[in-house]
Amino acid sequence: MASEVNTGFLNDKKLDSIAADILRPVGITQGFIVWMGFLGISLLACIYAYYLQWDKGLIVTGLRDYTSWGMYIANFVFFVATSLVGMLISSVLGLIGFKWVKPIARIAEIIAVAFAAIAGLVIVSDMGRPERLPYVFLYGRIQSPIIWDVTVVTTYLVISALLYFLPLIPDLAISKGRMGHTPKWLQKTYEVLSVNWIHTPQQYKILLKAVRIMLILIIPTAFAIHTVTSWLFAVTLRPGWDSSIFGPYFLTGAFVAGSAAVVIVMYFVRTNYKLDKYLTLHHFDMMGKLLVLVSIVYLYFNINEYLVPGFKMKTAEAIHLKELFVGDYAMMFWSVQLLGLIIPIILLLFKVFRKPLSMLVISIIMLIAAWFKRFIIVVPTQDHPFLPKQHVPDAWMVYHPTIVESAITIGTIILAVIIITILVKFFPVIPIWEVAEEQHETDSKTKE
Amino acid sequence: MIKRYFSLLLIVLISLRLSAQVWVVPAENELRKSPFAFDDASRKAGSEIYNASCKSCHGEPGKNNPIPLVPPPPDFASVKMQSNSDGALQFKVTAGRGPMPSFKNTLSATDVWRVISYARSFNDKYVQEVSKSSEAGGASVQNVKIQISWLKDKNQVQASLSAMKDKVNQPVAGAEVKLFAKRYFGNLLIDEARTTDALGNALFNFPADLPGDSAGHVQLIARLTNEAIFGEAKADSVLIIGVPTYRPPLNEQRAMWNVVSKTPIWLLLAYTIAVLGAWGFIIYVFLQIRAIFLAGSKKDPDSAE
Numbered sequence: 001m002a003s004e005v006n007t008g009f010l011n012d013k014k015l016d017s018i019a020a021d022i023l024r025p026v027g028i029t030q031g032f033i034v035w036m037g038f039l040g041i042s043l044l045a046c047i048y049a050y051y052l053q054w055d056k057g058l059i060v061t062g063l064r065d066y067t068s069w070g071m072y073i074a075n076f077v078f079f080v081a082t083s084l085v086g087m088l089i090s091s092v093l094g095l096i097g098f099k100w101v102k103p104i105a106r107i108a109e110i111i112a113v114a115f116a117a118i119a120g121l122v123i124v125s126d127m128g129r130p131e132r133l134p135y136v137f138l139y140g141r142i143q144s145p146i147i148w149d150v151t152v153v154t155t156y157l158v159i160s161a162l163l164y165f166l167p168l169i170p171d172l173a174i175s176k177g178r179m180g181h182t183p184k185w186l187q188k189t190y191e192v193l194s195v196n197w198i199h200t201p202q203q204y205k206i207l208l209k210a211v212r213i214m215l216i217l218i219i220p221t222a223f224a225i226h227t228v229t230s231w232l233f234a235v236t237l238r239p240g241w242d243s244s245i246f247g248p249y250f251l252t253g254a255f256v257a258g259s260a261a262v263v264i265v266m267y268f269v270r271t272n273y274k275l276d277k278y279l280t281l282h283h284f285d286m287m288g289k290l291l292v293l294v295s296i297v298y299l300y301f302n303i304n305e306y307l308v309p310g311f312k313m314k315t316a317e318a319i320h321l322k323e324l325f326v327g328d329y330a331m332m333f334w335s336v337q338l339l340g341l342i343i344p345i346i347l348l349l350f351k352v353f354r355k356p357l358s359m360l361v362i363s364i365i366m367l368i369a370a371w372f373k374r375f376i377i378v379v380p381t382q383d384h385p386f387l388p389k390q391h392v393p394d395a396w397m398v399y400h401p402t403i404v405e406s407a408i409t410i411g412t413i414i415l416a417v418i419i420i421t422i423l424v425k426f427f428p429v430i431p432i433w434e435v436a437e438e439q440h441e442t443d444s445k446t447k448e
Numbered sequence: 449m450i451k452r453y454f455s456l457l458l459i460v461l462i463s464l465r466l467s468a469q470v471w472v473v474p475a476e477n478e479l480r481k482s483p484f485a486f487d488d489a490s491r492k493a494g495s496e497i498y499n500a501s502c503k504s505c506h507g508e509p510g511k512n513n514p515i516p517l518v519p520p521p522p523d524f525a526s527v528k529m530q531s532n533s534d535g536a537l538q539f540k541v542t543a544g545r546g547p548m549p550s551f552k553n554t555l556s557a558t559d560v561w562r563v564i565s566y567a568r569s570f571n572d573k574y575v576q577e578v579s580k581s582s583e584a585g586g587a588s589v590q591n592v593k594i595q596i597s598w599l600k601d602k603n604q605v606q607a608s609l610s611a612m613k614d615k616v617n618q619p620v621a622g623a624e625v626k627l628f629a630k631r632y633f634g635n636l637l638i639d640e641a642r643t644t645d646a647l648g649n650a651l652f653n654f655p656a657d658l659p660g661d662s663a664g665h666v667q668l669i670a671r672l673t674n675e676a677i678f679g680e681a682k683a684d685s686v687l688i689i690g691v692p693t694y695r696p697p698l699n700e701q702r703a704m705w706n707v708v709s710k711t712p713i714w715l716l717l718a719y720t721i722a723v724l725g726a727w728g729f730i731i732y733v734f735l736q737i738r739a740i741f742l743a744g745s746k747k748d749p750d751s752a753e
Contacts, residue, residue: 141708142719151719155726162733169740195737196744203740210736217729224722 009440046411067399085258086112087222257370288354340369480535486565494566594683619648660690
């Protein structure tokens with residue numbers, strides 16, 4: 001993001017066509033109603049599942065004494081991980097000065113907001129007595145990583161929301177006069193949210209400063225959020241969790257999941273909204289390269305995480321690793337590593353696969369694998385406590401997620417998709433003013 | 449050759465282990481009997497002692513739920529326990545062995561008999577034989593009173609024994625007294641057993657370095673050894689004669705595992721600074737949004753659009 005804005009683009013004719021392109025899909029359309037109806041009805045079923053859990057408690061899940069962190073916590077880690085991409089794309093790549101991230105940055109921020117917001121809910125889904133949630137704040141201990149996690153997730157959510165909202169302000173102002181086709185309430189919302197924006201240089205100056213502060217602040221916060229999430233595991237002595245590289249391991253894994261999510265949203269925005277002029281093949285190509293980069297880094301951490309203890313095979317560690325490599329979890333483990341990392345890396349090295357459709361397929365598989373990867377990290381460790389499992393009913397020995405539990409988990413994913421849909425549908429999904437400014441600048445440069 | 453040597457060694461070791469498992473009771477102890485007949489009162493007193501001092505290891509009688517020690521503490525209702533004679537039980541509880549502590553200093557002889565009386569209530573076939581020498585009547589000197597005092601100049605503790613005789617309070621001479629200091633686990637014998645002089649006083653040398661509580665309090669217990677003659681007299685008093693010792697409770701200091709008010713300072717600082725820092729910037733940015741709003745309302749909006 002430049003430190004100064006050349007407001008010349010405002011008088012450029014191009015602004016009109018760009019705004020028209022990007023604002024065309026905004027508003028309530030038939031496709032939107034059908035899609036939201038589908039999501040809403042599916043969500044109702046999941047809410048009923050949650051009602052069962054609210055009524056009966058966690059007994060309706062597969063969670064018992066030994067595996068007390070199951071699907072829900074795996075899902076939580078997945079949500080936090082996916083939300084980190086906001087920081088990677090708008091902040092790290094943006095601050096370094098990569099121009100191609102500009103049209104994607106808002107999509108990344110939308111994913112960050114949606115997933116960070118629901119991550120908190122996912123934690124509540126793991127509580128048997130959710131009405132005691134305030135106790136966390138009333139009686140929480142600063143010494144507990146759980147409190148650090150709550151703190152940092154909240155902070156990250158606010159910063160991500162600001163990073164979504166701040167660059168949106170000029171767009172809201174630009175859009176105000178061009179929204180004839182949308183409902184009144186939406187126009188009113190734009191009016192309020194655009195906070196008196198009139199494109200003065202002074203306003204741009206304030207805005208750029210605010211954005212820059214948030215872009216810098218989100219880096220340590222994002223590092224903190226996922227490192228602390230990893231510490232929830234790594235501060236224990238349990239095989240599979242007792243690892244000093246868990247922080248960077250989680251962080252790099254997060255970028256893989258998040259980048260895949262961005263590609264998926266990019267694809268649907270591009271095809272449904274006919275925005276191929278803005279989300280070009282070049283963008284997909286670059287995202288493909290980014291995916292390869294983050295996947296290779298994550299693969300490197302995976303090799304460290306599994307090879308080093310696998311070489312030593314300490315007693316307790318060996319039981320855990322055998323379970324993953326050749327035991328009950330071998331199918332899941334190797335599928336996740338192959339389908340979620342190794343094969344995508346190989347494919348995406350070739351330009352032919354860095355095309356929108358093939359990248360969509362690869363990204364969906366990677367995102368699903370990313371979810372199961374969190375399951376592999378969270379659950380198998382608890383199957384092997386240090387003390388033998390004795391004197392408990394058979395059903396407690398091994399963790400089997402129930403349908404209720406799965407429905408609630410799917411519900412959280414639907415909620416995130418609903419948030420993404422609403423943000424993508426009701427607000428400009430591509431930063432109009434940034435794209436216009438960029439074009440204005442390249443145009444004036446070529447003219448000279 | 450080596451093989452034979454090892455098998456010999458093995459046999460020796462095994463037989464050593466076997467013999468270690470038999471708890472030999474001296475013949476005279478084996479035959480010893482309680483000086484009083486077991487009755488409801490003694491069983492009740494015994495059950496209280498059992499709950500306070502034995503249950504933690506031996507478990508609830510009849511439930512066979514001792515803690516897993518090696519060798520295991522036998523259940524009180526078990527055949528193993530009940531096949532002991534009264535005297536053997538009394539010897540084993542008094543002497544202790546391995547993980548089974550000696551109760552010599554902790555329980556009075558009478559209290560040991562009370563626990564045995566309680567133990568026998570789990571054995572229907574048990575028929576008590578009371579010691580012949582004491583069957584006629586209890587102690588020959590009754591209602592002995594013990595007073596403990598501190599002789600500062602001599603660094604000695606004095607136990608003074610007296611008893612009512614012919615309606616007059618008279619010193620008890622020739623009685624053997626033991627003095628104990630109460631510690632966390634059991635009683636510590638101070639000096640050695642002393643016999644009272646003609647004035648009924650027994651003097652004990654008191655160590656100068658015995659730790660007391662934070663104010664130097666030490667709880668002293670004086671007890672008579674020959675309960676058959678003098679009855680079960682006992683004195684319990686607290687004197688300020690120990691070295692004041694302050695042991696801070698483990699949860700007093702700041703620690704990661706302590707309550708929130710005992711958070712380690714470094715963590716408190718790091719957390720507070722991080723949270724205030726991040727939220728300081730966030731609030732600043734909210735103020736900037738306000739500034740944008742104000743900057744927009746100053747100018748005439750029509751001219752800009």
